[in-house]
Amino acid sequence: LWSQVLERLQLELSRPTFETWIKTANAERLENNCLVIITPNPFARNWLQKYYINTIANVVQNILGYPVEIYITVAQGGEVTPIDKRETAEKFPNSSFVSESQTQKTQMNAELNSKYVFSRFVVGANNRMAHAASLAVAESPGKEFNPLFLCGGVGLGKTHLMQAIGHYRWEICPNSKIFYVSTEQFTNDLITAIRNDSMQSFREHYRAADVLLVDDIQFLEGKEYTQEEFFHTFNTLHEAGKQVVIASDRPPNQIPQLQERLSSRFSMGLIADIQSPDLETRMAILQKKAEYENICLPRDVIEYIATNYKSNIRELEGALIRALAYISIWGLPMTVENIAPVLETPSEKLAATPEVILATIAENFDVSIEDLKSNSRRREISWARQIAMYLMRQHTDLSLPRIGEEFGGKDHTTVMYSCEKITQLKESDRNLGNTLRQLSDRINMTSRSQK
Numbered sequence: 001l002w003s004q005v006l007e008r009l010q011l012e013l014s015r016p017t018f019e020t021w022i023k024t025a026n027a028e029r030l031e032n033n034c035l036v037i038i039t040p041n042p043f044a045r046n047w048l049q050k051y052y053i054n055t056i057a058n059v060v061q062n063i064l065g066y067p068v069e070i071y072i073t074v075a076q077g078g079e080v081t082p083i084d085k086r087e088t089a090e091k092f093p094n095s096s097f098v099s100e101s102q103t104q105k106t107q108m109n110a111e112l113n114s115k116y117v118f119s120r121f122v123v124g125a126n127n128r129m130a131h132a133a134s135l136a137v138a139e140s141p142g143k144e145f146n147p148l149f150l151c152g153g154v155g156l157g158k159t160h161l162m163q164a165i166g167h168y169r170w171e172i173c174p175n176s177k178i179f180y181v182s183t184e185q186f187t188n189d190l191i192t193a194i195r196n197d198s199m200q201s202f203r204e205h206y207r208a209a210d211v212l213l214v215d216d217i218q219f220l221e222g223k224e225y226t227q228e229e230f231f232h233t234f235n236t237l238h239e240a241g242k243q244v245v246i247a248s249d250r251p252p253n254q255i256p257q258l259q260e261r262l263s264s265r266f267s268m269g270l271i272a273d274i275q276s277p278d279l280e281t282r283m284a285i286l287q288k289k290a291e292y293e294n295i296c297l298p299r300d301v302i303e304y305i306a307t308n309y310k311s312n313i314r315e316l317e318g319a320l321i322r323a324l325a326y327i328s329i330w331g332l333p334m335t336v337e338n339i340a341p342v343l344e345t346p347s348e349k350l351a352a353t354p355e356v357i358l359a360t361i362a363e364n365f366d367v368s369i370e371d372l373k374s375n376s377r378r379r380e381i382s383w384a385r386q387i388a389m390y391l392m393r394q395h396t397d398l399s400l401p402r403i404g405e406e407f408g409g410k411d412h413t414t415v416m417y418s419c420e421k422i423t424q425l426k427e428s429d430r431n432l433g434n435t436l437r438q439l440s441d442r443i444n445m446t447s448r449s450q451k
């Protein structure tokens, strides 16, 4: 996995960034949807944490197909600053950084992200019902909505709400057994139990829950044996009046190869869906986030970011963090103009055909499409060609070799070099950032009008 991650990051980040910060880091383990990355020293750790954690998370998510939380720690033997200690203690109660006295409380919270609490959740028209139901369940589990089935697209707050239920319960009732588990982990635990001949204790463990929170249940798809086992776990808990909360990226009846009996059980409580947030809600989310980070954001900046990131709150937050990093690296005032170049909007980049891209670039740089496909090394032609390659990489799903073909049969390394070069330049050259953005917009416009 890590070598795949490195490969992609290499394309995404500038060379100095990659060489200095990424190459020296290593992945330690992937567990509980949680990837631990080890850095050689605290400084590298802080840097990655501050500026690149989202990029890494996105890349990992793209590769694995599901979101993973990234934890960055310092290699054993490296010095650890107090901040590291605190954060690590929260996330890894069993790690050696934690003193004995701390373990009791943190152990229970181990799987929960401390930020995913109700007070940090912004309620809007898109999630009002899911929020209200979650709160009701947190207040009186096993009563009204059982199971509570939260569904909605990626990055819309399902995990956040689910874990908020967990935090809330713990607050009120520190002794209750709250289990938060991804479907992946449930499956892995099951496999381990089978292998170690410890099914008994596996069953006892899960069936002892007071509240069972199961995330990303869509991954049950096609896993017959896990479904079977989950069915029994579910029934045992449900009959005992214990609360089950399930999250999924789609409703039960749309999960392929899910046993009918499971699907009907999932539907017997409440199915609450979360939609994409409207502009106002997105702005409120950014505002809240900024408040927690003690940052003052001008209203037009908030509006600008919120306008450009519509369908995924994780991306919305990522955009804010990128903007903050950029502003602080270059020591610029926080204005719309200053952050525009870094806020590319990947989700908004419409798919375009190679023809549209070539035509747009040719027109803009006043060269011909033949020039772009030629081997000419004239400066303005090869510059336009590199930008075209970069944009083709961004706007299409074509592989590097296929893009090479679109340019009269260039080698894929040439394409890769161009993409890397433009990516790198754009980080330090704000004009280039603006140019690319405008070109992207124009490509989007043409593509849209062709549909």
Ligand code: ADP
Binding pocket: 067, 115, 116, 120, 121, 122, 123, 124, 127, 152, 153, 154, 155, 156, 157, 158, 159, 160, 161, 285, 313, 314, 317
């Ligand atoms: P999902 O599980 O649906 O893919 P998450 O719960 O992981 O999404 O949410 C993605 C990110 O967006 C998290 O950082 C979460 O805190 C944030 N988020 C989502 N919805 C809200 C909201 N309504 N208010 C504040 N933050 C939110």
Ligand code: MG
Binding pocket: 067, 158, 159, 160, 215
């Ligand atoms: Mg989730």
